[in-house]
Structure formats: C-alpha cells, structure tokens
Amino acid sequence: MRIDIPRSSTPFFNEKQRLFTENQAALSAWIQRPFSKEAFLEQLTEKQRVFGASQRDLLQEGLEELYEDVLRTEHVQTNIEKLGQANCFTVTTGHQLSLATGPLFFLYKILHVIKQCEELKASYPDYEFVPVYWMASEDHDFAEIQSVSLFQQVLKWDRSQGGAVGRMNLDGLEAVISEIQTKFQNHPESEIHSLMEAMSGETYGKAFFQFVNELFGHYGLIIIDGDLPLWKEAFSPIFKQELLSGFSAKAVERTNQSLSQAGFPLQVEAKDTNLFYLSPDKRERIQRTETGFQFGSKELDTESMLTELKNHPESFSPNVVLRPVYQEFLLPNLCYVGGPGEIMYWLQLKEVFEEAEVLFPLIQARTSILLLEEKNWNEWQAMGFTTQDLWRNPMELKQEFLEREGSQAIDFSELDELTLKLSSKWTQLTHEVDSNQVSMVEAELTRISKQLFQLKDRLEKIRKGKFDKQLKLIDAISAKCLPKGELQERSSNLFSFCADGHVYARIEQIKNEMDPFLSDFQFILL
Numbered sequence: 001m002r003i004d005i006p007r008s009s010t011p012f013f014n015e016k017q018r019l020f021t022e023n024q025a026a027l028s029a030w031i032q033r034p035f036s037k038e039a040f041l042e043q044l045t046e047k048q049r050v051f052g053a054s055q056r057d058l059l060q061e062g063l064e065e066l067y068e069d070v071l072r073t074e075h076v077q078t079n080i081e082k083l084g085q086a087n088c089f090t091v092t093t094g095h096q097l098s099l100a101t102g103p104l105f106f107l108y109k110i111l112h113v114i115k116q117c118e119e120l121k122a123s124y125p126d127y128e129f130v131p132v133y134w135m136a137s138e139d140h141d142f143a144e145i146q147s148v149s150l151f152q153q154v155l156k157w158d159r160s161q162g163g164a165v166g167r168m169n170l171d172g173l174e175a176v177i178s179e180i181q182t183k184f185q186n187h188p189e190s191e192i193h194s195l196m197e198a199m200s201g202e203t204y205g206k207a208f209f210q211f212v213n214e215l216f217g218h219y220g221l222i223i224i225d226g227d228l229p230l231w232k233e234a235f236s237p238i239f240k241q242e243l244l245s246g247f248s249a250k251a252v253e254r255t256n257q258s259l260s261q262a263g264f265p266l267q268v269e270a271k272d273t274n275l276f277y278l279s280p281d282k283r284e285r286i287q288r289t290e291t292g293f294q295f296g297s298k299e300l301d302t303e304s305m306l307t308e309l310k311n312h313p314e315s316f317s318p319n320v321v322l323r324p325v326y327q328e329f330l331l332p333n334l335c336y337v338g339g340p341g342e343i344m345y346w347l348q349l350k351e352v353f354e355e356a357e358v359l360f361p362l363i364q365a366r367t368s369i370l371l372l373e374e375k376n377w378n379e380w381q382a383m384g385f386t387t388q389d390l391w392r393n394p395m396e397l398k399q400e401f402l403e404r405e406g407s408q409a410i411d412f413s414e415l416d417e418l419t420l421k422l423s424s425k426w427t428q429l430t431h432e433v434d435s436n437q438v439s440m441v442e443a444e445l446t447r448i449s450k451q452l453f454q455l456k457d458r459l460e461k462i463r464k465g466k467f468d469k470q471l472k473l474i475d476a477i478s479a480k481c482l483p484k485g486e487l488q489e490r491s492s493n494l495f496s497f498c499a500d501g502h503v504y505a506r507i508e509q510i511k512n513e514m515d516p517f518l519s520d521f522q523f524i525l526l
Contacts, residue, residue: 001374002513004520005387012368012391012487012521016264020365021519029258030347032360035335037517040120043362044089044127050359051332056084070213075220077154079130083222083332087127090222091116092327093337093366096141096167099148099157100180100196103214104489105366107507108514109133110339112214112240112367114219116516129334133212134224134327137166137205138276138283138317138492150493151232152483154177163281164317166205166227174209179493215507225324227278229314236313237328238356239275239421244307246288248274248321251351252495259347266318267345276317283317288465307490324349325356335362337516339453365461367514367522370488371497371501374525376477383470394478398471404468419452497526 007013009020019026024034033039063080072080082088093109101107110133142165147156160173177196184190198214201207203348209223226232232239242248252270259266275286277295284295292301300308309316318326324346327333336346346363353360370390380390383401423445430441483491498506506526513524 001515001525002515003387003521003523003525004515004518007519007521010391010521015342017344017365020340020343020363028345030255030350030462031363032350033362035364037120037123039362040144040314040334041124042176047089047332047334047359048086048221053086055330056332058231058234059332062228062330063224064522065228065230066125066209066223066225070210071217072213073217073220074090076213076217076222079220079222081453082128083130085128088130088332089127090130090132090331090333091335091337092132092224092331092333092361093132094136094327096136096139096145097204098145099155099176100150101494102145103372104369104492104494107494108369108489109337109339110216110221111368111511112516114216114221115511115514116335116337117121119516130222132222132224132331132333133216134226135166135205135209135212136323137208137225137411138164138278138323139166139226141165142168148493149491150180150481151183151496162283164205164227164278164283166203166208166225167280168204168280169202170200170204170207170339173204184501187501190498191503192495192498192501195503215503218504224330225312226330227317231326231330232313232316234244235318235329236309236316236324238325238329238358239309239313239316239318240306241356241400242273242275242310242322243286243293243302246272247355248325251355252321252348255351256349264347265344266348267341268348270321270348271319274321276319278315280315285319286316293481302434320345320390321349321352325353325358328353328361329358333361335364337364337366340365340368364373367516367518368487368489369514370481370521371492371510371526372477372480372523376473376480377525380477381472383474390478390481390523394474397474397478399468400526401474403465415452419449423449466501 007018013021024031025432028034032505033042034133035426060083063083067076083090091113092211093113095106096102098106110131113131113133115301117131121127122130142159145165146159147154149155152373155176157173157176159168177199180196181193182378184192192406195211195214199207199211205225211226212221212223249270249272252268256266271285272288273286273293276283277286282296286293286295289299292299292303293305294300318344324336329338338346343363343365350360360518384404389397399508426437426441481488494506509526510524514522
C-alpha cells in the first residue's frame with residue numbers, strides 16, 4: 001500500500017528543489033525541456049537524430065568488455081543487444097560505490113529508472129527503454145562511502161589507499177562482509193550471504209559491479225563503469241577541447257550569473273580545467289600554469305600534455321562538471337534521474353553540453369520514499385496521529401497524546417504554595433520558641449521537601465505509566481522514520497528491512513508500489 005504526500009507538506013524539500021517535481025517550466029532557461037512522460041517522445045526524436053550507429057557500436061563494444069567475466073542474466077544480455085538498435089534508448093541514474101548498497105536512496109534511484117523504463121515501454125511500445133546505473137567509480141572521496149548503518153550499528157571499512165575508489169583493492173573489505181553476514185547467521189538461507197559473496201574481484205569497482213548486477217540483473221539493469229580505456233579514447237576530443245580552451249568553466253560561469261540572479265544556489269564550482277589525472281593510488285586535479293599544466297608534483301607543457309592524452313586517455317578523468325557530458329556522449333540517454341540536491345547542479349551545465357555538442361537530457365528528481373511496517377502504521381493511527389506527524393518531535397507528540405487522552409500533566413502549584421507557607425510558618429514558630437533549634441527544623445523541612453518531590457515524581461510516572469506502551473511506540477516509530485533526526489532514506493540501509501533475509505522480495509515490493517512519474521513523497525507500507 002502506498003500513501004502519497006505532497007512534498008510541500010513535508011520539511012524535507014525546499015522551494016527550489018520542488019521546482020524539479022512540480023514546475024520545471026520555471027527552469028526552462030537552464031534545461032532542454034521540462035520533464036513529463038510526453039517529453040520523452042520529443043527527447044528521443046532529437047536523440048535519435050544525433051546518436052548514430054557508430055556510437056551504438058562503441059557502447060556495445062565497451063559493454064562486452066565490462067561484462068566479459070560477469071554472469072549476465074538473459075534480460076541483461078537482451079538489453080545489451082537492444083542498445084544496438086536505433087529505436088532503443090536509456091534512462092540513467094548514477095551514484096557512488098556505496099558499501100552494501102549504502103543508504104536506501106541508492107536503491108530508490110535504481111528502482112526508479114527500472115520502473116520508469118517499464119512504464120515507458122507500455123506507453124510507447126514501438127521503442128525500447130533500458131535502465132542504466134552509472135557507477136561513479138572515479139570518485140576519490142572514500143570517506144563518504146566507507147560506512148553503512150545496519151540495524152542501528154555503523155559498520156566501517158578501514159583502509160588507507162587513496163585514488164579513484166573504483167581502482168582500489170579490497171584490503172579490509174572481507175571483515176565488513178563477514179560482519180554483515182554474521183547479523184544474518186540465524187538465517188543461513190538468507191539471500192544476503194550470496195549477495196555479499198558476489199563482492200569479489202581485483203578492484204572495488206569490479207566487486208561493486210558484480211554486487212549491483214547480482215541485485216538488479218534480473219530486471220535487465222545495465223551497469224556502466226566509465227573508467228574504460230576504449231570509451232576514454234573516444235571522448236578524448238572533448239578532453240582535448242577542455243585542455244586547450246577551458247570551455248567548461250567559461251560556460252558554467254556564464255550560466256551561474258543567471259542562476260544567481262534567480263536565487264538558485266550554486267552547487268558546483270567550475271575549475272580552470274575540469275579534469276583529473278588518474279594514477280594507481282591518486283586522483284589529482286589538473287591545473288593550468290603559465291607554460292602548460294600541473295597535476296601533483298608533475299608539470300607538463302601543453303604539447304606534452306596533449307601527447308600524454310593521446311598515449312594514455314585512460315589516465316584522464318572528468319570531474320563533476322564534465323562527467324555528465326561524458327555520460328550523455330556514451331549513451332542513447334533520454335533522462336537523468338538524481339537526488340533533490342544532486343540534480344540541482346545540472347542547471348549549471350546546459351551551456352557546457354552545447355559547447356561540447358552533446359544533447360542535454362531530460363532531468364528528473366528521483367522518487368523519495370518512507371518505509372514503515374503496516375502494523376506500525378495502524379498503531380500510529382490508533383493513537384490519533386497522521387502522516388504529517390511522522391516527522392514531528394516525539395516529545396511534542398507524547399505530550400499531545402497524553403493531553404488528548406485526558407491525562408494532562410499534574411498541576412502541583414497549589415500544593416507547592418501550601419508547602420512553602422508551612423515551611424515558613426514552622427521556621428517562624430521555631431524562632432519564637434527557641435532560635436537555637438532553627439537549623440534542626442530547616443534540615444527536617446529540607447528532608448520533607450525531598451520526599452514531597454519524590455512523591456510528585458512518582459505520581460507523574462504513574463500518570464504516564466498508564467500509557468507506557470503508547471509512549472514507547474511513539475519513540476520507536478519516530479526513530480524508524482527519522483533515525484537520528486534524519487530522513488530515513490538518507491541513513492537506513494535496505495538490509496535493515498530484510499530481517500528474514502528475503503532481499504529480492506522486499507525490492508520487488510518497493511518497486512511495485514513506487515510511481516516514478518509521481519511528484520509526491522511516497523509513503524510505502526510493508
């Protein structure tokens with residue numbers, strides 16, 4: 001069961017982010033065309049005109065290399081073959097190489113493009129639509145992906161190697177895999193065991209490729225690792241254009257002016273050269289100098305740099321500004337699906353695409369989902385709460401619940417006033433009888449005051465104890481929806497919702513319930 005909630009009625013999406021889901025016409029100056037199901041036909045007509053047979057051959061040749069040692073499902077093989085046809089297009093999402101899928105939104109991104117392709121095929125049967133996951137294997141911020149939260153415990157992969165994450169070896173990963181499997185040791189038949197065993201290979205890029213293929217291959221998901229010499233060589237003319245002219249930074253700067261004037265935040269900062277140089281343990285930014293270029297401690301004049309590009313195109317890596325161009329250059333892609341913050345920086349890139357003569361895709365904010373067991377939802381409603389209460393402070397909810405149930409906090413003010421008067425009267429009488437006994441009386445009054453405080457505390461606990469089960473439920477359900485005060489999809493892991501070890505059934509349930517064309521926040525009951 002799914003309950004749809006307008007994004008505007010949640011605290012998670014700001015006004016600018018909601019334009020991507022509610023009013024892309026307001027973004028027309030910075031995109032190719034506003035997103036809609038109907039816009040796919042316009043986009044594919046334009047993409048078909050600029051994406052020829054030689055590019056499809058290049059794509060298929062690279063995919064054959066990527067999947068050479070990977071077990072392909074029949075659906076994956078069929079989709080690779082379809083990509084050679086002029087009527088076949090892709091819908092793409094991308095993400096870092098997370099640990100054991102990382103946060104839930106990694107799953108939602110991929111299921112979004114899978115479900116969208118299914119619905120597009122139903123709407124436009126004359127065309128083929130293939131879901132694609134672009135692995136950000138050349139990212140080097142390992143700290144962002146080295147941990148995962150599973151059953152409220154953070155598991156961390158400790159290692160020191162630097163460079164592109166996809167090129168790292170697997171030293172230390174086995175301990176994390178073993179720890180994850182241990183959590184499901186009471187379910188030896190759990191699918192999680194075989195899934196984690198699929199994470200093997202010489203590099204983390206290869207291991208993660210196989211892991212994602214194991215999870216989603218039966219849906220026909222095509223996985224792209226752009227760190228492939230064949231594809232880098234094909235893209236080298238744009239690398240060369242960037243080295244010679246720095247075209248991307250100039251294009252971004254022009255766009256930034258109009259975005260800033262319209263009040264949009266600037267997500268990325270363009271560099272004078274938006275390229276990195278990859279070596280076995282490093283990913284170093286290429287910077288311009290008076291005589292040529294520098295990366296790390298190495299300096300090359302312009303001619304030597306172009307020679308390096310010609311001889312070793314695989315050593316060059318596009319940064320966040322040029323990576324989307326590289327992606328759209330390789331794929332017959334119609335739409336890119338990203339997170340609400342991530343998708344914002346695409347507004348800065350349309351002129352970059354135009355300078356590189358690559359078609360800008362439709363862009364769409366991914367589906368955002370909240371998962372909750374149906375039993376918990378029924379309990380939540382029984383306590384008088386709604387969907388709007390799921391992200392409220394649990395302390396406020398508990399007090400509101402107690403007041404609604406006719407059990408307001410006890411008012412001790414009258415008793416406190418009487419106690420104060422009695423204490424004052426006792427002190428006065430003692431002074432009149434024997435002032436030497438005042439200290440003794442005051443000590444007794446202090447002891448009595450502490451006993452009265454304990455009595456008040458006991459009465460308050462008795463009051464709340466009548467609803468102890470409900471108050472604990474409020475805390476428990478709130479913690480599931482907003483773990484550590486953060487939106488569930490940003491921190492919780494898929495496996496936390498698969499305590500019985502049945503991963504594929506859970507994924508299928510979420511896929512069946514979600515709607516990739518709906519702009520609302522989607523609340524799915526399990």
